[in-house]
Amino acid sequence: MPLPRFIAVIDIGKTNAKVVLIDSHTKRQLAARSTPNSVRQDGPYPHADVERLWAFMLESLSALQVEHGVDGISITTHGATAALLAGDQLALPVLDYEFSGPQETTDSYGAARPDFIETLSPRLPNGLNIGAQLFWQQQRFATQFASVTQILTYPQYWAWRLSGVMASEVTSLGCHSDLWAPEKADFSSLVQQQDWRDLFPAVRPAASVLGPIKPEIAVTTGLRAETPVTCGIHDSNASLLPHLGSHEEPFTILSTGTWAIAMTVGGDTSHLDPARDSLANVDAFGRPVPTARFMGGREFDMLAPNAETPSAADIDAVIAGDVQALPSFMAGVGPFPTHVGCWTGNPDALSPGARTAAVSLYLALVTQTCLSLCGLGQQIIIEGPLARNGLYASALARLTGVPVQASGDATGTGLGASMLFGGAAGSATGTAVAPLEHAGFDAYAARWRARLA
Template sequence: MPLPRSIAVIDIGKTNAKVVLIDSASRQQVAARSTPNTVKREGLYPHADVERLWDFLVASLGKLHEEHEIEGISITTHGATAALMAGDRLAMPVLDYEHPGPDETGAAYAEARPDFAESLSPRLPNGLNLGAQIFWQSRTFVSAFARVTTVLTYPQYWAWRLTGVMASEVTSLGCHTDLWAPQRSDFSSLVTEQGWRGLFPEVRPAASVLGTVLPDVAAATGLPADTPVTCGIHDSNASLLPHLGAHEAPFTILSTGTWAIAMTVGGDTGGLDPARDSLANVDAYGRPVPTARFMGGREFDMLAPGAVEPSAGDIERVIAGDVQALPSFMPGVGPFPGLQGRWTVEPETLTPAERTAAVSLYLALMTETCLGLCGLGREIIIEGPLARNALFGQALARLTGVKVSISGDSTGTSLGASMLFGGAMSGGSGRPIAPLDHTGFDVYAERWRARLR
């Protein structure tokens, strides 16, 4: 099919949902609409407000089409989420992965889940392992689960709502779910032994066109009835897609948002440590990609509310004064899941700019630690919100000693998702960042590491 010119990307992140319009010729964002991705607290458990999101998506597609004439729709979402369907309805709500409910069946799940050597997926808290979610739902809500006919990973749920076609896809199946065996490109032993294999529809490539919009979607949005919709992709892998084949391997993509996720293409999975939130994601071509991560965006928002761009003087005071944040402020995840986050000073004594500087340096040190697990590429490309944090990028360049650059894609995921329709790879290295020029930073970094030892 011809490459659509105006591609609407549905991008559902854990914090915000967006519809972003990408011009496929220029690879530039043309327009965007966004809304908070709220969690509903009533009912069986905390869950995604899928009907509010659907109303937002339909309204946004209609408005963007009116203004720019949408020619194709692509989809990307956060991971660790699935819709359990009973025919053409939800059998139960779409579980919020931060809900601790799956820990209730944690002991039994530990016996059932596959070994790390098979899944390359570590045991994570709450519902961060999608397999743990389904296991808990199957045992806690027995009658509701008995009605389940299909399990749809999250991008494919929205693709189904748009097209009526159900599919599975490897990037969502392969992101710390316990459901996929990356080395053999098949469902894991957990899926077989729990009798879930028949619940998953046919695996389709992320870049396949599932179909065109349903008649009621066309009527509600004004879109042509032949508007094509892709199968969809996990958001971290959407960030990765423009760079595959565009850099000499190994190289590292740092995808940022709620999470900071380091993925080293062409890296070795041998250094992964399941106890430290490192794992293998699966790229759009089904290949394992060594990955390590922490909740960098969430921690930044917690630790530096009202962030202010630090001056050289602010940075000097933080480094000279040994002002440090130490992991982890989000328990159970990241490379230090068992540590309790703390400061070396009372953070209330810091100005907003000084706090921003200290937290930016903390995120760089955490990222360097992650790279010790998933492997350091010849270069690092930063995607998403942290690409706008100059001090973070400068500190990371100083810590790693490799080329660090920032991507031109401000959303971190939308460009990659739009490329599911095809077109030349565009993963240039972007704007390079000079390493932090501060003689005291090396000692500062060593003190941070020493405190953790």
């Protein structure tokens, strides 16, 4: 199939949903539309507002068709999410992975789930393991679960709604789900044990085209009836895709959004610590990639609600005054899952710029800790919102001692998802980041680490 020129990427992040248009010839983003990804609180449990997202997608595709034309549709979403279908309807709402309901079956699920050595997936809180979601839903809503005919991971749910074709895909199955065994490249023993295997459609490559859009979608949006739809990909792996085969291994991609996710391609999975939120993701080619992560974007928004670009004086005030944030402000995740977040002083006394500086340095220090778990590559490429945080990037360059690049991709995932249709690897561009030069920063970092020892 010829490479489509104008590719609409549906990008469902945990905080925001976007539809961006990528020119596959220039690798540039031409347009973008965004909406908050709100969680509904009605029904049996908190869940995704899939019908509002669906309306947003269709409206965005229609507008992009009028403005530029759309030649293909690709899909990327956050992980730890699945849709349970009974025929062509949802058997149960699409569960919000931050909901604590699956904790109700923690003990029985803990006895049923595979060992880390099989799945390279740690036991995570709430619904962050899809296996834990399914296990809880099967017990808590037995009648509805008995009606389930198909289980679709989240990108493939939207691909099905657009194309009418069902598929499974390894980047979402391999995203700390407990459902996939990366070394076997097959479903895990949990799936067999719980008799879920027949509920998953056949596995298709992320880059496969499932089919054209359904006729009614063409009518609604004005897109051509033959507009192709890809199978779709997990969002962190979308950030990874443009770099595969284009850098000397090992190298680290830092995909940021609600989560900050460090993935070291060509790294060693043997040093992962399941108790510290380090695991293996599975890339678009089915290969395990050592990964460590924390909710960096969520913590930034929480700790610096009135963010302002810090001045040199702001940075100096924070470092000289030893103002530090200590992890973790999101319990149960990241490399310090049991440590309760706190400040060394009163953050409310800081100016917006100084507070932003302190939070940016905090995120860089936690990121360095993540890299000690998943392995430090010969270079680091930052994707997504944190690529625009100059202090964070320069502090990370100083802390790690390896070259750091800040990606120019505005979404961090759009380019990679568009490349599911093809296109040359290595087309992602970035800006080299100079290491932070401050006489007191090395000692500041040493004190931060000592406080956590």
